[in-house]
Amino acid sequence: MKVYLERTGKEVELRATDGRDLLKQLKIPEAEAILVRNNEVVLPDEALRETDDIHILSVVSGG
Amino acid sequence: MECACGKKAVYKGQGGALCQTHFLDSVEKKVERTIHEYGLIKKGDTVCVAASGGKDSLVVLFLVNNYCSSHDIPLFALAVDEGIEGYREHTLTDLKTFCEKGKIALHVVSFKESYGKTLDEIHEKALKQFNKKPCTVCGVFRRTSLNRKAKELGATKLITGHNLDDESQSFLMNVLLGNMSHNASLGPVTGLSDNESFVPRVKPLYFVTEKETRLYCFLKGFKIDFAECPNVHLSFRSRVRDWLNQMESEFPGVKNSVVNAFLSILPDLKSKYKGKKEFKTCERCGDPCSGDVCNACKLEEQLS
Numbered sequence: 001m002k003v004y005l006e007r008t009g010k011e012v013e014l015r016a017t018d019g020r021d022l023l024k025q026l027k028i029p030e031a032e033a034i035l036v037r038n039n040e041v042v043l044p045d046e047a048l049r050e051t052d053d054i055h056i057l058s059v060v061s062g063g
Numbered sequence: 064m065e066c067a068c069g070k071k072a073v074y075k076g077q078g079g080a081l082c083q084t085h086f087l088d089s090v091e092k093k094v095e096r097t098i099h100e101y102g103l104i105k106k107g108d109t110v111c112v113a114a115s116g117g118k119d120s121l122v123v124l125f126l127v128n129n130y131c132s133s134h135d136i137p138l139f140a141l142a143v144d145e146g147i148e149g150y151r152e153h154t155l156t157d158l159k160t161f162c163e164k165g166k167i168a169l170h171v172v173s174f175k176e177s178y179g180k181t182l183d184e185i186h187e188k189a190l191k192q193f194n195k196k197p198c199t200v201c202g203v204f205r206r207t208s209l210n211r212k213a214k215e216l217g218a219t220k221l222i223t224g225h226n227l228d229d230e231s232q233s234f235l236m237n238v239l240l241g242n243m244s245h246n247a248s249l250g251p252v253t254g255l256s257d258n259e260s261f262v263p264r265v266k267p268l269y270f271v272t273e274k275e276t277r278l279y280c281f282l283k284g285f286k287i288d289f290a291e292c293p294n295v296h297l298s299f300r301s302r303v304r305d306w307l308n309q310m311e312s313e314f315p316g317v318k319n320s321v322v323n324a325f326l327s328i329l330p331d332l333k334s335k336y337k338g339k340k341e342f343k344t345c346e347r348c349g350d351p352c353s354g355d356v357c358n359a360c361k362l363e364e365q366l367s
Contacts, residue, residue, distance in 0.1 A: 029308045029311070031274060031307075031308040031309075031311035031312045031318075032274075032308050032312075034277060034278055034281065041073040041278070041281070041282075043072060043073075043074075043075055045064065057277060059277045061117055061277075061287075
């Protein structure tokens with residue numbers, strides 16, 4: 001699946017069973033991320049598909 | 064995962080899973096409850112919302128503007144342009160668009176106008192000659208700029224977008240640095256002094272997490288460009304923030320517990336430290352301060 005990371009502006013290709021697995025691979029704490037697929041929020045325990053495009057919104061911002 | 068109403072959940076917090084409608088409703092109710100419970104905004108106030116265009120300030124501006132409109136309370140937004148290239152101009156553009164859409168009056172005050180230099184111009188000298196991190200200088204100048212301008216524009220309340228994450232970080236930072244007296248100034252209503260020169264600063268997002276404000280922005284379709292201050296990695300706060308987020312991910316609810324623990328001791332801290340500090344008047348600008356010259360004037364002189 002394609003994963004777009006808002007915080008770094010990077011795009012990576014990964015395989016993950018669910019949102020939690022994806023964040024774990026990317027070493028992003030769940031408290032710092034919101035997962036979005038087709039403009040809809042995906043919770044960490046939801047299954048992901050190989051063909052998904054996932055946007056990871058960063059919760060952390062500012063100074 | 065489903066909300067109790069049967070719709071697909073978009074958020075799972077301590078209160079359970081919530082669909083979009085119930086999540087938005089929960090944030091709005093939390094903010095309204097905080098305003099009422101702590102008397103943050105009252106009839107007769109003129110409200111100034113300190114806004115940057117980032118997610119927290121857009122959410123607080125949107126919700127407080129709705130509250131003030133329905134209670135016939137005048138409101139305006141106030142932004143500080145510190146002069147941080149590649150960061151502030153983006154958030155200010157988003158803020159201007161947001162205020163135009165919402166018909167909210169927006170005032171902008173800049174470090175360049177107030178202190179003659181941008182933060183970028185001050186940064187190197189502050190760090191090399193005075194060992195002051197840019198965040199320290201920025202914090203002092205921002206607070207002073209906001210207070211002066213809000214007062215000049217007739218505000219009786221200064222609303223900030225500080226959220227539960229900010230508060231849990233501030234409390235722990237003060238504990239770790241041994242500054243318990245500083246914790247007495249935290250809480251939904253900031254400060255320990257009733258000095259009339261300070262516009263009271265209040266925090267309607269006090270019980271809302273950073274994750275909730277980001278999700279609120281996304282679900283409401285507020286346009287925000289992801290922006291992180293380039294100086295953030297230099298701050299002690301960012302270290303505490305990263306640690307707390309790691310803990311929150313492993314042990315959901317710890318940030319909430321930190322803030323609730325803090326609130327349980329806040330009355331004792333207030334009674335211990337309130338009135339202990341005597342205020343003088345800064346001999347240069349006339350603002351209240353503990354010495355003869357306020358921190359902002361001292362910094363301005365050092366960095367000129």
